[in-house]
Amino acid sequence: MTDNGNPTQGPHEPDGQVERFDTSTALPLDQGHIVGTGGIPEQFANPGLPPHVHRMADHDEGAARRAEKQVATLFGISALATVLFVVCYFAIPRDKFSFIPLVGQANISHVTLGVTLSISLLGIGMGAIHWAKTLMPDTEVVEERHTLRSAEEDRHGAVDTLLEGGQGAQIARRPLIKYTLGGALGLFAIPLVVQLVGSLGPAPGDELYTTVWKKGTRLVRDPELTPVKATDVTIGSVFHILPEGIDKTAYPMNEKAKAAVLLMRLDPKDILSQKELDWGYHGIVAYSQICTHVGCPVGLYEQQTHHLLCPCHQSTFDVTQDAKVIFGPAGHPLPQLKITVDQDGYLMADAPFAEPVGPSFWERG
Numbered sequence: 573m574t575d576n577g578n579p580t581q582g583p584h585e586p587d588g589q590v591e592r593f594d595t596s597t598a599l600p601l602d603q604g605h606i607v608g609t610g611g612i613p614e615q616f617a618n619p620g621l622p623p624h625v626h627r628m629a630d631h632d633e634g635a636a637r638r639a640e641k642q643v644a645t646l647f648g649i650s651a652l653a654t655v656l657f658v659v660c661y662f663a664i665p666r667d668k669f670s671f672i673p674l675v676g677q678a679n680i681s682h683v684t685l686g687v688t689l690s691i692s693l694l695g696i697g698m699g700a701i702h703w704a705k706t707l708m709p710d711t712e713v714v715e716e717r718h719t720l721r722s723a724e725e726d727r728h729g730a731v732d733t734l735l736e737g738g739q740g741a742q743i744a745r746r747p748l749i750k751y752t753l754g755g756a757l758g759l760f761a762i763p764l765v766v767q768l769v770g771s772l773g774p775a776p777g778d779e780l781y782t783t784v785w786k787k788g789t790r791l792v793r794d795p796e797l798t799p800v801k802a803t804d805v806t807i808g809s810v811f812h813i814l815p816e817g818i819d820k821t822a823y824p825m826n827e828k829a830k831a832a833v834l835l836m837r838l839d840p841k842d843i844l845s846q847k848e849l850d851w852g853y854h855g856i857v858a859y860s861q862i863c864t865h866v867g868c869p870v871g872l873y874e875q876q877t878h879h880l881l882c883p884c885h886q887s888t889f890d891v892t893q894d895a896k897v898i899f900g901p902a903g904h905p906l907p908q909l910k911i912t913v914d915q916d917g918y919l920m921a922d923a924p925f926a927e928p929v930g931p932s933f934w935e936r937g
């Protein structure tokens with residue numbers, strides 16, 4: 573690679589000769605467009621490398637030592653986090669939940685393992701980057717390209733070597749070895765599968781088909797967990813709802829992922845389905861918030877059209893017609909929760925969900 577005005581090295585020719593071309597007529601990069609012609613020149617001048625900027629650590633031994641300590645500190649933090657990860661793995665029970673600010677109820681084991689492993693990886697990554705930026709050589713190197721394809725004779729040689737290996741091993745002549753090797757390798761996968769399946773934990777049973785909603789469960793606001801009176805729900809309003817007592821369950825976040833409900837009030841004249849009217853209360857209707865496509869929360873209510881939209885893949889449900897799907901990939905209406913009021917006027921479930929909530933495939937099989 574040379575400066576302007578000197579011959580420079582061009583691409584390699586197939587026979588290994590390097591083509592040389594004259595750059596005396598080449599244009600600088602910023603003049604590449606030839607005004608008025610709309611064309612571009614045949615070649616651009618080699619812009620060369622920008623001037624090298626020395627880093628502090630290149631000429632100041634004190635700065636280099638500081639950088640060394642910083643890198644070592646980052647690696648040390650990583651090592652410490654790894655040790656903490658192992659300690660947390662064995663010391664913290666898997667089913668311990670606690671309140672964490674900004675997160676809410678969370679599994680302590682999951683959080684500590686995630687945080688320590690993140691710090692461990694982050695420490696290694698940041699240490700390596702800082703090392704590269706401060707102490708490793710930073711001179712720029714230009715490597716000329718060459719033909720990547722191997723020479724024909726090398727390619728034939730590789731194929732011959734493979735064939736010779738096969739013949740030498742006598743695979744074709746020794747079927748006993750061939751079949752027993754196939755059997756051994758095939759069976760070798762079983763321990764891996766057994767460990768994987770055996771470590772998945774207990775089978776979910778009917779958990780995927782049921783929620784914590786049952787007859788008499790009050791509807792409470794999410795996240796305040798305060799009960800809702802029928803008189804609070806005005807036409808056009810929408811509430812994010814949870815079942816009362818969900819915070820007392822063993823796995824509140826898991827339960828919430830199935831039991832979240834949207835509560836809306838429509839003018840009963842706008843509701844086209846008799847079943848929807850019967851399962852609601854004076855136009856107040858409650859539908860599962862879990863999209864029947866792949867389970868995103870359906871959170872957008874368009875009160876003029878009475879459409880519920882899922883933001884993930886735009887499935888749209890018509891609340892005037894049993895929340896049936898009118899657009900998008902969801903294959904099933906949102907399940908309706910049958911509601912009524914208690915003697916104090918608070919809304920409560922009149923029955924559990926009559927069908928599984930969430931992605932439609934739970935119902936198959």
Ligand code: FES
Binds near residue numbers: 867868884885887
């Ligand atoms: S999850 Fe709702 S449309 Fe895909």
